[in-house]
Amino acid sequence: xxxxxxxxxxxxxxxxxxxxxxxxxxxxxxxxxxxxxxxxxxxxxxxxxxxxxxxxxxxxxxxxxxxxxxxxxxxxxxxxxxxxxxxxxxxxxxxxxxxxxxxxxxxxxxxxxxxx
Amino acid sequence: xxxxxxxxxxxxxxxxxxxxxxxxxxxxxxxxxxxxxxxxxxxxxxxxxxxxxxxxxxxxxxxxxxxxxxxxxxxxxxxxxxxxxxxxxxxxxxxxxxxxxxxxxxxxxxxxxxxxx
Numbered sequence: 001x002x003x004x005x006x007x008x009x010x011x012x013x014x015x016x017x018x019x020x021x022x023x024x025x026x027x028x029x030x031x032x033x034x035x036x037x038x039x040x041x042x043x044x045x046x047x048x049x050x051x052x053x054x055x056x057x058x059x060x061x062x063x064x065x066x067x068x069x070x071x072x073x074x075x076x077x078x079x080x081x082x083x084x085x086x087x088x089x090x091x092x093x094x095x096x097x098x099x100x101x102x103x104x105x106x107x108x109x110x111x112x113x114x115x116x
Numbered sequence: 117x118x119x120x121x122x123x124x125x126x127x128x129x130x131x132x133x134x135x136x137x138x139x140x141x142x143x144x145x146x147x148x149x150x151x152x153x154x155x156x157x158x159x160x161x162x163x164x165x166x167x168x169x170x171x172x173x174x175x176x177x178x179x180x181x182x183x184x185x186x187x188x189x190x191x192x193x194x195x196x197x198x199x200x201x202x203x204x205x206x207x208x209x210x211x212x213x214x215x216x217x218x219x220x221x222x223x224x225x226x227x228x229x230x231x232x233x
Contacts, residue, residue, distance in 0.1 A: 032220075034221055036222075036224075043207075043224045043225065043226045043227065044207070044209075044222075044224040045224070046221045046222065046223075049220070049221050051220075090158065090159065097171055097172055099171040099172065100171070101147075101164065101166050101171040101172065101213070102213065103161070103164060103172055104149070104161075104222070105161055106151070106158055106159035106161075107158060108157065108158035109158045109159075
């Protein structure tokens with residue numbers, strides 16, 4: 001079965017620190033890649049996505065992610081975090097099924113806490 | 117509607133009872149997904165609909181779980197003879213699904229928090 005691994009389950013940073021959350025996936029073919037964010041008490045929201053082209057994609061709120069095909073990775077970064085970035089972050093991979101559809105699987109999530 | 121709507125938002129049920137969870141996707145979204153979110157477990161894939169058909173049911177935990185979608189719109193997830201381990205947040209998401217190019221990101225509902233006592 002395909003899998004998505006997020007290396008850190010909990011991350012604690014001070015405001016203005018830089019952030020990098022790791023994500024690796026197992027599927028060997030063409031994939032679409034996503035990062036979702038869930039702020040406390042809110043539902044999951046799409047942060048950014050990669051389909052093709054420039055492997056460095058920019059999302060909302062200053063987040064970016066880099067797709068490195070050779071490493072099966074799609075790490076999320078932000079140069080300077082804010083207290084309001086406290087949330088849970090999920091990496092997701094979308095890949096084709098033999099039935100002709102597509103399936104998206106999620107990593108276990110990383111809880112980020114930013115100290116003011 | 118403007119977003120994905122799920123009902124009820126909270127459900128407390130006794131062990132052994134059946135429950136039905138409802139998802140109303142964004143109008144025009146052909147793909148609909150059910151996930152389960154348990155504390156510390158991330159999102160567990162349950163089932164995926166493209167239109168009214170379910171190409172992938174592999175995530176349903178047991179034969180107590182079933183789902184259907186009618187009219188390419190509303191979907192219901194039914195859990196029969198609920199057990200305490202079924203307690204979780206059940207999330208529904210919809211997407212403009214391009215079969216050629218993959219999904220374009222999901223819009224999630226707020227979820228149904230199921231508690232089995």
